[in-house]
Amino acid sequence: MAENLLTATGLEVIYGGRRGVKVLHGVDIAIRRGETVGIVGESGSGKTTLGRALLRLVDVSAGSIHFDGREITHLPEAEMRPLRRRIQMIFQDPMASLNPRHTIRRILVEPLLLHGLAKNAAEAEARVAKILERVTLPAACLDRNPHELSGGQRQRIGIARAALLEPDFVLADEIVSGLDVSTQAQVLKLLKGLSVDLGLAMAFISHDLSVIRAVCDRVYVLRFGKVEEEGACAEVFANPKSDYTRILLDAIPLPEINPGWLDPKTGIEDAA
Incomplete structure (x- = not known):
């Protein structure tokens, strides 16, 4: 089994200082080399904050983050700068x-x-x-x-x-939100192909469970800043252990995915 490239333990994030609002409550997450991990949850679940914390774009008030065996939790920006090339983010709004x-x-x-x-x-x-x-x-x-x-x-x-x-690691934050279904499929197919070709580890943040199921190997379900459930996508989707995960699955239609839909070996039609 591939070793972990990025791990976080006990992550807490508070906005507005120590008396502010705690958004993450002791989150643990691990992402292996070459693995695509989904981070899913409703609006306000803390998934985007978790992604930004992993990239050191927001400060954590507790916990630790390790990248490629090195602790980066409170690494000064001058020492983080050489790592920035290896840790990339694809934003929800490209504009x-x-x-x-x-x-x-x-x-x-x-x-x-x-x-x-x-x-x-x-x-x-x-x-x-x-x-x-x-x-x-x-x-x-x-x-x-x-x-x-x-x-x-x-x-x-x-x-x-x-x-x-x-890069070694890419964080994709709701990158197909707002695109039409055809364009979504093309963008996801492209990203999956690149991740295979380049051996990328990737975290894919989305509220769309059908997208997570199509793209990811494992999934973390967040609720109110805590990990409600995590595991292999196939297992979590087929046999959710948490009532909350079951509610999410029931609330969002999950069409049967054509296994060839995101096959990187097939062609990608150009989108307007």
Whole structure:
């Protein structure tokens, strides 16, 4: 069994100082190398806060986080910076994470040069051209700004930007929320294919249980900032131990998934 890449023990997050609102109440989570883990729960369950805590984007008031065997819980930002390339996030709203004043070319090329993953601009351009083909976007996109692309195209640019940096771990936060069903399937298929090809560990935050079942190996069910249930997706979905998980499953229709739907070996049609 693959070793854990990212582990968190007893995580607590309080917003507004010690007298503020506690959002996470002693959460434990482990993500193995090459594994895709779902984090699911209703609005207010703490799933996004957990994701941001794992990436050190919010401070924890208690608990510990280890990445690749190293404790990073309170690591100074100067020491976190070299790890940032290896820990990437794909945001729910690509418009919020893509600089509207920059072209797609600049958005994709600059990080490669900044992190020393390309020796020069020509090498960076070549790598960008390759990933653009991988995410099934035309080269003409490079000279456009984010607002000139569709939602599905912007989300694929976000995925491409993360993949270009050759990370070990990717956090995807509600990345298909707001996309139509066809575009959702294409984005998820793309992400699953990349995770297989690159051997990524991935945490996939979603309120959509059918998406979690299609993409993830294991799942953590959060309720009021606590882990209500966790286990292999197939087991949790077939035999939920928690009444809360059962209510979630009953409340959201779970269509039978075509096993080939997200097969990375099959083609991905271009989305508008």
